[in-house]
Amino acid sequence: MMANDPARPTLMTRMIAAYKGEVRADELEAYRRAGGLVYTELEHAEELRLRLAQEGVNLWHGPQAASGQLLCTWNAFVLQTIGEQLLDADYTADPRTAGYVPPVTSQQVAACFDQVEGWVSRARQAAGNTRYLVETELQLPADLPEWAEADPCPLPHLHGMLAAARAIRQHAEVAFGVFEQSIADTHDHQPDLQRLRQLVAEAATAADYAEGLLKGNPQPSLHEAIEQRLQRSLELYYHVGQLIAMPTHIATYQGTAARSATTYESLNVNARDFDAWCLTDPQRRDFWKADPKARQAIKEMWEYDPDPAATLRIQAQIDAAFRDGLIVYAVNAAGKSLGSYYCCPFPAIYEVRRPVVIGGKRLRPMQQFTYEASAEEMESGGAFKRELIVANFKPTNQIDYCDPDGLHGD
Numbered sequence: 001m002m003a004n005d006p007a008r009p010t011l012m013t014r015m016i017a018a019y020k021g022e023v024r025a026d027e028l029e030a031y032r033r034a035g036g037l038v039y040t041e042l043e044h045a046e047e048l049r050l051r052l053a054q055e056g057v058n059l060w061h062g063p064q065a066a067s068g069q070l071l072c073t074w075n076a077f078v079l080q081t082i083g084e085q086l087l088d089a090d091y092t093a094d095p096r097t098a099g100y101v102p103p104v105t106s107q108q109v110a111a112c113f114d115q116v117e118g119w120v121s122r123a124r125q126a127a128g129n130t131r132y133l134v135e136t137e138l139q140l141p142a143d144l145p146e147w148a149e150a151d152p153c154p155l156p157h158l159h160g161m162l163a164a165a166r167a168i169r170q171h172a173e174v175a176f177g178v179f180e181q182s183i184a185d186t187h188d189h190q191p192d193l194q195r196l197r198q199l200v201a202e203a204a205t206a207a208d209y210a211e212g213l214l215k216g217n218p219q220p221s222l223h224e225a226i227e228q229r230l231q232r233s234l235e236l237y238y239h240v241g242q243l244i245a246m247p248t249h250i251a252t253y254q255g256t257a258a259r260s261a262t263t264y265e266s267l268n269v270n271a272r273d274f275d276a277w278c279l280t281d282p283q284r285r286d287f288w289k290a291d292p293k294a295r296q297a298i299k300e301m302w303e304y305d306p307d308p309a310a311t312l313r314i315q316a317q318i319d320a321a322f323r324d325g326l327i328v329y330a331v332n333a334a335g336k337s338l339g340s341y342y343c344c345p346f347p348a349i350y351e352v353r354r355p356v357v358i359g360g361k362r363l364r365p366m367q368q369f370t371y372e373a374s375a376e377e378m379e380s381g382g383a384f385k386r387e388l389i390v391a392n393f394k395p396t397n398q399i400d401y402c403d404p405d406g407l408h409g410d
Contacts, residue, residue, distance in 0.1 A: 009099050022100035025087060029099070031113035032087065038073075038080040038116060041123055042171075045073035049175065053182035060189060060247050065126045068134040070245035072123035075142060076116050077171070078238050082144075082164045083112040089160030104150035105157050111145035114392040115366045121333060138365050139354045140249055141242035143256070144235055146364060152223040161230040162214060165207040168237045172244075176200055179244045192250040196243060203236035232256070261355035261362055262326055264317040271309035276302055279315050279373055281340035281348035283329065288346045297344040297401040304375030304384065311373050311386055314359040318350070318371060326354040330368045330393065338393055341370040344402040349393050361388050368393055376402040 009024070049070060052062060059067055086109050091098040101109070125132045134140070150157070176196070183189060210229035213222055235256040243250050276298055280288055288294040305311055321327045330338045330351040340346040349370045352363045363369060367390055374385045 013097055016096050020097060022097055022102055023106050025099055025101050025106065028087060028106065028109050028113065032084055035080045035113060035116040038076045038120060041073045041120055042077050045070050049178055053178050058183055063130065064133055065130040067246045068126035068132065069123050071242050072119045072126060072134055074241035074245060076119035076123060078168055078241065079112040079116050081167050082234065083109040085164035086157060086160035089163055090156040093156035102154050104148045104153065107148035115145060117333060118366055137353065140246060141239045142365050144238050147231055152220040153227045158214060158223060158226050158230065162211055165230055165233045169204060169207060172237050172240050175241060175244050192247060195250055199236055199240050203233045203240060206233035261357050263357040264320045267313060267316045267320060269309055269312040269316050271312055274312060279345040279347050281346055283337060283348065284340040284346065293401050294346065301344060301373060301375055304378055306384055314371060314386055317358045321356050321358060326356045327352050342396050342398050343372055343374065343400040345373055347371045359388050374402040
């Protein structure tokens with residue numbers, strides 16, 4: 001039990017948290033509780049791993065769906081562990097603000113927790129359907145979410161990363177031991193095994209070195225060096241667990257920094273003759289066309305846009321990525337489309353399947369995003385907004401027509 005219940009912060013807790021610039025973690029705690037089901041899936045996956053080993057099943061040649069279950073469960077476990085350890089380390093460092101965390105910690109935990117459900121869902125699908133192959137859906141091995149940035153990184157955040165690396169390392173080394181014992185034709189896979197041993201050693205070394213630097217009370221000037229090593233270790237362990245589950249990927253594995261992303265920077269657009277509704281979600285376009293306020297909002301958005309070609313170019317990149325299968329319409333756990341974003345121009349919400357750069361922003365698999373174009377900030381002297389919004393989207397009944405003249409404001 002924590003000294004302060006995160007759901008019921010005292011006045012003193014709120015004051016101290018405000019002084020420290022920390023933000024509430026209520027929502028993160030809700031996702032932590034929901035993600036607790038990861039540990040049941042992990043038990044099932046470890047039982048499966050042992051059973052396959054006892055049966056002499058070599059994962060180079062074994063059932064692909066079983067490999068998919070192991071891989072997806074591993075990813076969910078790593079993400080849940082990083083999120084939990086970051087929260088707990090911050091609460092432990094200052095129990096007075098338990099339930100509040102620095103913005104960098106909040107951003108990182110949210111980025112991890114946001115992906116847990118998707119991986120658990122895929123693990124269960126693989127367990128229930130021998131024909132379900134996650135490798136046809138996502139580029140593997142998948143990368144961790146993008147790291148949140150802070151200068152310097154808070155010390156409790158670093159301790160949380162180290163605690164996560166320790167817990168993940170323990171499971172990775174056990175999984176690797178079972179994996180090695182299950183390979184009867186070791187000679188045929190010796191180069192790949194050696195590569196995997198190398199990655200395990202590299203991940204462990206980075207974590208050990210970071211732990212050495214963390215002893216005592218390191219100066220802020222050392223925080224970045226510690227952070228980089230812990231990031232490296234966690235990224236490697238994330239990949240190692242996936243490669244153990246699907247060893248056929250080892251031969252082509254090029255490291256954590258070698259993953260290329262498709263770009264569409266050279267696309268040409270026609271800014272003179274285009275459909276004013278081209279930014280709107282195609283799945284819901286007819287619905288928005290029938291709304292008089294939406295029609296007026298779309299008309300005014302283009303009237304205020306100082307550079308329609310720039311706006312259209314980003315949409316063209318989105319369309320190209322969609323056609324090429326790098327992104328798809330985002331769906332909920334039941335497989336139902338999330339629909340359109342609530343702000344004008346009511347764009348679609350997408351999920352990334354392959355690394356891609358859109359509008360100069362690198363997007364990673366499992367991320368959800370949408371594209372907002374708006375003249376609303378111009379009313380207060382701001383610029384026309386063209387922004388990719390990366391988030392974990394949720395249903396809402398709100399509608400924002402983003403009218404620069406305030407005709408439809410709240």
